[in-house]
Amino acid sequence: MRAGSLVAGLLALALAAPAWAQDVPVEADSPEIEAPGRLPMLGLARAELYVDGRIAFLKAELKLTEAQEPLFAPVETAMRQGAEARAALPRSGRRSGLANRLAQRQAVLAAELEALKQLNVALGPFYASLSLAQKARADALHDLLP
Numbered sequence: 001m002r003a004g005s006l007v008a009g010l011l012a013l014a015l016a017a018p019a020w021a022q023d024v025p026v027e028a029d030s031p032e033i034e035a036p037g038r039l040p041m042l043g044l045a046r047a048e049l050y051v052d053g054r055i056a057f058l059k060a061e062l063k064l065t066e067a068q069e070p071l072f073a074p075v076e077t078a079m080r081q082g083a084e085a086r087a088a089l090p091r092s093g094r095r096s097g098l099a100n101r102l103a104q105r106q107a108v109l110a111a112e113l114e115a116l117k118q119l120n121v122a123l124g125p126f127y128a129s130l131s132l133a134q135k136a137r138a139d140a141l142h143d144l145l146p
């Protein structure tokens with residue numbers, strides 16, 4: 001009986017998959033647009049996107065105390081400044097030539113390094129203020145940081 005239910009579930013999933021893969025229109029001025037008429041992958045590959053949501057999620061998941069809130073403010077500022085710096089970087093396509101792509105990659109890595117340095121300075125006092133349970137949760141959520 002379980003095998004039959006599993007097969008039926010997989011069949012239903014396979015039949016429904018094309019409906020899930022259809023194009024979903026988005027607004028033209030949306031910064032996430034990667035291809036006309038399609039939603040991008042909502043991963044964290046572009047850390048400048050969804051920074052407000054990531055900050056709110058971190059605050060909620062870590063259940064910050066009143067004493068920890070002021071220590072989180074520099075972390076929040078560093079996250080926002082890093083996102084702004086990454087958003088300001090020019091993006092070129094594959095047709096821009098090898099030298100241009102390498103120069104762009106160098107600029108991206110330099111911006112990432114600077115953002116990480118600032119975040120690391122801000123994170124130190126905040127992380128030290130966390131309880132063991134909060135530290136474990138923060139360690140598990142580290143992908144939300146740039």
